[in-house]
Amino acid sequence: MIPPEATQEGQQPRGLPSGARAPSRKGSRVAVAPAVQAALSDGLPVVALESTIISHGLPRPRNLDVAIELERIVHDGGARPATIAVLDGVVRVGLDESELERVASQTTMRKLGFRDLSLALATGASGGTTVSAVSFVAARVGIQVFATGGLGGVHRGWAESWDESADLAMLSRTRLTVVSSGVKSILDIPATLQRLETLNVTVVGYRTTMFPGFYVASSGCPVDWTVESPHEIAEVMACREALGGPDTALVVANPVSEDHQLDPELHDVALAEALAAAEDQGVSGQGLTPFLLDFMARRTGGASIEANLAAVRGNVALGAAIAVACASRDTGAAGDAGAGDPGAGPRDGQRAAARGGA
Numbered sequence: 001m002i003p004p005e006a007t008q009e010g011q012q013p014r015g016l017p018s019g020a021r022a023p024s025r026k027g028s029r030v031a032v033a034p035a036v037q038a039a040l041s042d043g044l045p046v047v048a049l050e051s052t053i054i055s056h057g058l059p060r061p062r063n064l065d066v067a068i069e070l071e072r073i074v075h076d077g078g079a080r081p082a083t084i085a086v087l088d089g090v091v092r093v094g095l096d097e098s099e100l101e102r103v104a105s106q107t108t109m110r111k112l113g114f115r116d117l118s119l120a121l122a123t124g125a126s127g128g129t130t131v132s133a134v135s136f137v138a139a140r141v142g143i144q145v146f147a148t149g150g151l152g153g154v155h156r157g158w159a160e161s162w163d164e165s166a167d168l169a170m171l172s173r174t175r176l177t178v179v180s181s182g183v184k185s186i187l188d189i190p191a192t193l194q195r196l197e198t199l200n201v202t203v204v205g206y207r208t209t210m211f212p213g214f215y216v217a218s219s220g221c222p223v224d225w226t227v228e229s230p231h232e233i234a235e236v237m238a239c240r241e242a243l244g245g246p247d248t249a250l251v252v253a254n255p256v257s258e259d260h261q262l263d264p265e266l267h268d269v270a271l272a273e274a275l276a277a278a279e280d281q282g283v284s285g286q287g288l289t290p291f292l293l294d295f296m297a298r299r300t301g302g303a304s305i306e307a308n309l310a311a312v313r314g315n316v317a318l319g320a321a322i323a324v325a326c327a328s329r330d331t332g333a334a335g336d337a338g339a340g341d342p343g344a345g346p347r348d349g350q351r352a353a354a355r356g357g358a
Helices: 034-041 062-076 097-105 114-123 131-141 166-171 189-198 230-243 264-281 285-299 303-331
Strands: 030-032 046-049 080-087 090-093 110-112 127-129 145-147 177-180 202-206 225-227 250-253
Touching: 030 034, 030 131, 034 046, 034 080, 046 062, 046 131, 046 303, 062 080, 062 097, 062 303, 080 097, 080 114, 080 131, 090 114, 090 131, 110 114, 114 131, 114 166, 127 131, 131 145, 131 166, 145 303, 166 189, 177 303, 189 202, 202 230, 225 230, 230 250, 230 303, 264 285, 264 303, 285 303
Parallel strands: 030 090, 046 080, 046 145, 110 127, 145 177, 177 250, 202 225, 202 250
Antiparallel strands: 080 090, 080 127
């Protein structure tokens, strides 16, 4: 992992993730905000956040309100938020208020995955970052925890299209803990879980034995392992570091609460209609996911968006608790197992439960 003090502008990093290239001596193209840099240097908890939910995921002006709210949730959880975006050809790790407003309001913001980063930097472009881009950048600067809504995965009809999100490849080569409510339910979830297993990406359910379905609490697919507290997750992360091995991600699958999930029956009907509409209209490739998500939002009267936001809020709160637990463990001040744990209950502190592991 890169020493955080080596990632400031104008300095040369002393270590990079496998396969990464050091920036030019003329100055780094990755700028870490002073508050984030200070937290990393002092071993304090930091949570990475994506910015496509701001630039592309929500209508204006609600997108800015949500961006501010998510950062506040991280702060309230005892950690430092680090929203990541690209502005004028520079990767910004941690945005100030004016930069958040720009990401939320500028209509020319691009949607940037990892593959787009070098082009955006070379051309001076600006854009919101996806899971693959945030995962790479977060690991590059030494952030251990990233919280998001839902991951990309294997698309339905993959046997014919070979359509698979770049998120999976990045998670297979990035040492990072990613908190999400599973993968988007418009995808082939069983195939995605199989692919994650093949790629040696560890998946663990947070207080659940079923893999979440993004808009709904359960996808119907079981998980092999369940943990009950942020401190257990911190222990898993520490054991992964001690073991070494491939730099792969730890995916913490945190379901949206049943009180805030999209009604499962409405979800199934809306999804079936969305898939049928996409086929009728010949929508495929990069346009498929936004088409399906937009159809779901309109068909459910906005309920799918509210379920998505409820999931993101829960994941961000859990991400902050995990980051705090990691920092506490590293300083030998773990204390009460329920400290900093959103929704801590009597089961906290139990050992990770195996559920029919492979």
